[in-house]
Amino acid sequence: MDELKLYTYIAVFGSFALYFAIAWWARAGSTSDFYVAGGGVTPIQNGMAIGADWMSAASFISMAGLIAFLGYGGSVFLMGWTGGYVLLAMLLAPYMRKHGKFTVPEFISDRYYSKTARIVAVICLIIASLTYIIGQMKGVGVAFSRFLEVDYGLGLGIGMMVVWVYAVLGGMKGITYTQIAQYCVLIFAYTIPAIFISLQLTGNPIPQLGLGSTLADGSGVYLLDKLDMVVTDLGFKEYTTDNMGGTLNMFAYTMSLMIGTAGLPHVIMRFFTVPSVKAARSSAGYALVFIALLYTVAPAVGAMARLNLMNTIEPSAGQHMVYEERPQWFKDWEQTGLLKFEDKNGDGKVQYVADAKTNEMVKVDRDIMVLANPAIANLPNWVIALVAAGGLAAALSTAAGLLLAISSSVSHDLMKGVLTPDLSEKNELLAGRIVMTISILVSGYLGLNPPGFAAGTVALAFGLAASSIFPALMMGIFSKKMSGKAAVAGMCSGIGITMLYVFQHKGIMFIPGTSFLGGLEENWFFGISPNAFGAVGALVNFGVAFAVCKLTGEAPAHIQQLVENFRIPKGAGEAHAH
Amino acid sequence: MESENSYWAENLRLILICLVIWFVVSFGFGLLLVEPLNEIRLGGYKLGFWFAQQGSIYVFVGLIFWYTAQMNKLDKKYKVEEE
Numbered sequence: 001m002d003e004l005k006l007y008t009y010i011a012v013f014g015s016f017a018l019y020f021a022i023a024w025w026a027r028a029g030s031t032s033d034f035y036v037a038g039g040g041v042t043p044i045q046n047g048m049a050i051g052a053d054w055m056s057a058a059s060f061i062s063m064a065g066l067i068a069f070l071g072y073g074g075s076v077f078l079m080g081w082t083g084g085y086v087l088l089a090m091l092l093a094p095y096m097r098k099h100g101k102f103t104v105p106e107f108i109s110d111r112y113y114s115k116t117a118r119i120v121a122v123i124c125l126i127i128a129s130l131t132y133i134i135g136q137m138k139g140v141g142v143a144f145s146r147f148l149e150v151d152y153g154l155g156l157g158i159g160m161m162v163v164w165v166y167a168v169l170g171g172m173k174g175i176t177y178t179q180i181a182q183y184c185v186l187i188f189a190y191t192i193p194a195i196f197i198s199l200q201l202t203g204n205p206i207p208q209l210g211l212g213s214t215l216a217d218g219s220g221v222y223l224l225d226k227l228d229m230v231v232t233d234l235g236f237k238e239y240t241t242d243n244m245g246g247t248l249n250m251f252a253y254t255m256s257l258m259i260g261t262a263g264l265p266h267v268i269m270r271f272f273t274v275p276s277v278k279a280a281r282s283s284a285g286y287a288l289v290f291i292a293l294l295y296t297v298a299p300a301v302g303a304m305a306r307l308n309l310m311n312t313i314e315p316s317a318g319q320h321m322v323y324e325e326r327p328q329w330f331k332d333w334e335q336t337g338l339l340k341f342e343d344k345n346g347d348g349k350v351q352y353v354a355d356a357k358t359n360e361m362v363k364v365d366r367d368i369m370v371l372a373n374p375a376i377a378n379l380p381n382w383v384i385a386l387v388a389a390g391g392l393a394a395a396l397s398t399a400a401g402l403l404l405a406i407s408s409s410v411s412h413d414l415m416k417g418v419l420t421p422d423l424s425e426k427n428e429l430l431a432g433r434i435v436m437t438i439s440i441l442v443s444g445y446l447g448l449n450p451p452g453f454a455a456g457t458v459a460l461a462f463g464l465a466a467s468s469i470f471p472a473l474m475m476g477i478f479s480k481k482m483s484g485k486a487a488v489a490g491m492c493s494g495i496g497i498t499m500l501y502v503f504q505h506k507g508i509m510f511i512p513g514t515s516f517l518g519g520l521e522e523n524w525f526f527g528i529s530p531n532a533f534g535a536v537g538a539l540v541n542f543g544v545a546f547a548v549c550k551l552t553g554e555a556p557a558h559i560q561q562l563v564e565n566f567r568i569p570k571g572a573g574e575a576h577a578h
Numbered sequence: 579m580e581s582e583n584s585y586w587a588e589n590l591r592l593i594l595i596c597l598v599i600w601f602v603v604s605f606g607f608g609l610l611l612v613e614p615l616n617e618i619r620l621g622g623y624k625l626g627f628w629f630a631q632q633g634s635i636y637v638f639v640g641l642i643f644w645y646t647a648q649m650n651k652l653d654k655k656y657k658v659e660e661e
Contacts, residue, residue, distance in 0.1 A: 072627055072631075074631075075608060075627075078630070078631050079608055079630060079634050079635070082634075082635045082638055083600065083604055083638055085638065085642065086596065086600045086638050086642060089642045089645065090593045090596055090597070090642075090645055091593070094649075208632060211622070211623070212620065212622040212623040212628070213622055214622065222622030223622055224622050224623065224627075225622065240624055240627045241616070241627075247609060247610065251605060251609055251610075254604065254609065276660050277660060278646075278649075278650060278653070278660065281642075281646040281649060282643075284642055285639065285642035285643045285646055288635075288638060292635050292636070292638075292639055295635055296631075296632055296635055299631040299632065567582075567586055567589075568586075568656075568658040569653055569660050570658040570659065570660060571660070
């Protein structure tokens with residue numbers, strides 16, 4: 001076994017052992033432990049746990065790669081996935097914490113005095129969470145197969161088992177404390193390579209400053225200016241101004257991601273674990289600090305990786321890399337099929353240009369930018385080993401949070417709340433654990449046999465959260481008079497129009513050929529891409545709900561009193577079931 | 579009841595201030611005004627690009643902590659803080 005593989009095994013299995021130890025120490029004994037970690041998590045702990053919960057395999061592995069190739073257009077992810085926390089801290093989290101229940105559908109059911117509203121919320125939650133989990137499971141399988149050369153299915157199985165142990169045993173309590181450990185692993189794994197690369201390229205160890213510095217090669221040219229020059233010379237769009245389908249599309253996309261973030265139930269749930277309203281407000285702040293640590297480094301990683309890649313292939317203008325002399329990482333990634341070279345002009349050299357006819361780098365997968373980055377920059381083996389453990393930590397922590405959101409909505413909202421209200425606490429806990437086990441098996445199966453629509457599902461998850469859950473919660477808090485009927489009508493029309501738009505452009509359930517308007521950009525409503533449509537769905541939701549409320553009358557007096565009550569912090573106890 | 583209404587009104591005013599700033603730094607500086615701002619440089623960064631990929635995030639963090647501090651004061655002023 002070579003040195004790199006040995007280090008990788010140590011990093012990955014060492015981190016797993018840590019998660020198991022924490023799970024054993026933090027076993028759940030009651031439904032309160034299982035759903036809200038007993039309500040005793042401090043704001044800083046909760047902030048870290050939210051960070052790990054939120055930052056998924058996509059944030060860790062894919063985002064910097066997306067930014068590397070989208071340039072300025074990639075800003076939608078940076079602003080969208082952080083700006084949502086401002087909305088959470090001011091518009092949702094403190095009031096929902098004050099109300100003091102276990103789940104998001106439970107809040108909706110109390111506020112809108114309606115079982116229908118609760119069931120609609122459960123359905124949205126399960127669709128959004130399941131689609132999200134598939135991506136995490138794929139991330140686990142990929143990390144295992146690339147770094148440890150284990151079979152994809154076996155890697156997935158190991159990942160499922162690890163999550164099963166600490167999520168089923170520990171519930172929210174176990175998940176919270178393992179997420180804190182996972183945050184530390186993933187942030188360490190993300191920033192260490194970035195610091196090395198920033199030092200190499202600019203001499204500045206802080207990547208956020210390095211991105212705005214001059215290059216260390218003595219030329220005195222700013223890194224971003226150099227990158228702009230290199231990519232435009234080869235016919236690509238200028239890195240710092242490429243605006244991804246226009247300003248309106250970027251605007252709608254950013255807004256959709258922001259309100260989608262604020263409406264994702266597995267994130268909102270984490271605010272029920274803190275002891276007070278005050279702590280709910282400040283844990284949103286700490287969460288964003290911990291998230292910003294990664295999100296402000298990501299654009300530096302993206303830009304620097306792109307520059308390193310370009311410089312490797314074409315060290316100076318007109319002088320191309322000879323294919324036979326390609327570095328080891330190039331060969332490694334060629335084997336995975338994520339990097340492909342085709343010598344079109346037969347000169348044995350690599351030409352990487354924007355024009356598809358003469359471009360010889362026929363495939364450069366975005367995901368390899370983070371994974372291959374340490375190798376491209378010739379970093380020591382222990383740094384590369386860290387990246388594997390970090391990617392797994394990101395995927396597992398998010399998967400666990402999502403699993404808890406699903407299992408609590410089934411055992412607490414559907415079973416205890418609607419179907420079998422006389423379920424005892426002990427049996428509810430058992431039901432929660434069984435549902436979680438089933439969800440792990442289902443998501444593992446879907447990760448192993450990803451349905452054809454897996455690629456489009458993230459858009460659907462955010463679209464659903466943005467167009468249904470966020471507006472329903474916000475109106476429930478800020479409009480006392482909003483009635484149950486109106487909220488259900490709003491949620492259904494918001495989801496309806498978003499799904500219709502996504503499906504008509506991407507195919508019904510993403511099956512190719514069933515898209516009745518085609519994926520053509522000309523048919524997009526004002527040029528808004530399907531991924532960015534959640535914001536429009538939310539507007540429709542607000543509009544319909546207020547119109548229906550005007551026509552059918554306002555919420556009854558005791559509900560208005562309930563709203564008055566959760567608007568002030570006084571009298572908040574720990575989260576409870578009834 | 580009277581004091582609870584003015585507590586809520588003051589809270590709404592704070593939220594409005596925060597959301598205006600939230601909108602201006604991200605959608606304003608980072609998207610709508612990005613081209614004119616890009617004429618200004620911040621070291622190697624074009625200013626509009628910096629707001630879109632760095633600055634807006636720092637402002638978001640600051641906003642949440644400022645709002646939290648203001649709300650804690652407000653809770654005390656109206657005596658609605660938790661026991």
